[in-house]
Amino acid sequence: EAGVTQSPTHLIKTRGQQATLRCSPISGHTSVYWYQQALGLGLQFLLWYDEGEERNRGNFPPRFSGRQFPNYSSELNVNALELEDSALYLCASSLEDRGLGTEAFFGQGTRLTVV
Amino acid sequence: GQQLNQSPQSMFIQEGEDVSMNCTSSSIFNTWLWYKQDPGEGPVLLIALYKAGELTSNGRLTAQFGITRKDSFLNISASIPSDVGIYFCAVYAGGTSYGKLTFGQGTILTVHP
Numbered sequence: 001e002a003g004v005t006q007s008p009t010h011l012i013k014t015r016g017q018q019a020t021l022r023c024s025p026i027s028g029h030t031s032v033y034w035y036q037q038a039l040g041l042g043l044q045f046l047l048w049y050d051e052g053e054e055r056n057r058g059n060f061p062p063r064f065s066g067r068q069f070p071n072y073s074s075e076l077n078v079n080a081l082e083l084e085d086s087a088l089y090l091c092a093s094s095l096e097d098r099g100l101g102t103e104a105f106f107g108q109g110t111r112l113t114v115v
Numbered sequence: 116g117q118q119l120n121q122s123p124q125s126m127f128i129q130e131g132e133d134v135s136m137n138c139t140s141s142s143i144f145n146t147w148l149w150y151k152q153d154p155g156e157g158p159v160l161l162i163a164l165y166k167a168g169e170l171t172s173n174g175r176l177t178a179q180f181g182i183t184r185k186d187s188f189l190n191i192s193a194s195i196p197s198d199v200g201i202y203f204c205a206v207y208a209g210g211t212s213y214g215k216l217t218f219g220q221g222t223i224l225t226v227h228p
Contacts, residue, residue, distance in 0.1 A: 004157070006157075031214070033214070033215075033216070035216075041220075042203070042218045042219065042220045042221055043158070043203070043216075043218040045215045045216065045217070048214040048215065050214070055213070055214050056213055056214045056215055058215070088155075090157050090158070092157075092216075103148065103160055103163050104148075104160070104216055105160060106150075106157030106158045106159070106160075107157050108155075108156050108157045109155070109156065109157050111155070
């Protein structure tokens with residue numbers, strides 16, 4: 001069974017541009033989570049999508065946005081890129097979160113570099 | 116917001132030694148998870164704990180969910196070079212953090228052959 005897949009694996013953008021990152025969840029998983037991991041730091045929660053709806057978002061500015069498609073895949077968009085946005089962006093998926101603490105499985109990440 | 120205190124920050128051990136790391140919080144959580152991350156890769160789920168006092172093993176790994184629901188530890192027995200990586204604890208919270216996994220800062224493990 002295929003795991004969570006993310007594309008591209010690496011992305012280089014110029015400050016001020018927009019970046020689009022993509023994620024395909026494990027088959028049967030309806031929840032998708034996005035995390036940012038800056039160099040030397042832990043994972044910071046960005047966004048949670050379930051059944052096509054944004055359910056929760058972390059403490060990030062509105063230029064970080066995304067969506068979930070009917071097939072449960074997801075996009076993360078980062079507008080007006082800043083140098084500080086350079087990080088590993090991780091997507092995870094899980095079965096529908098019922099507040100019981102569902103195991104989340106991560107993809108390999110997209111390394112975004114802003115120059 | 117919720118914070119997890121993970122320790123130690125880093126460990127340098129000899130192959131064959133046992134390893135212990137832990138996570139503590141001032142808040143109560145109903146789920147504790149342990150992940151391992153290799154350089155440039157996404158975290159891989161090692162063990163999930165759902166019940167206070169629960170002790171769960173996965174091969175050479177053993178993790179326990181503290182009875183107070185405010186802590187957890189992970190032990191690795193007879194370490195091998197491929198155990199090298201960053202180990203993260205993570206918790207699920209409810210309320211405004213619904214659906215959000217909060218991660219500790221990680222323990223960097225180095226194993227010398």
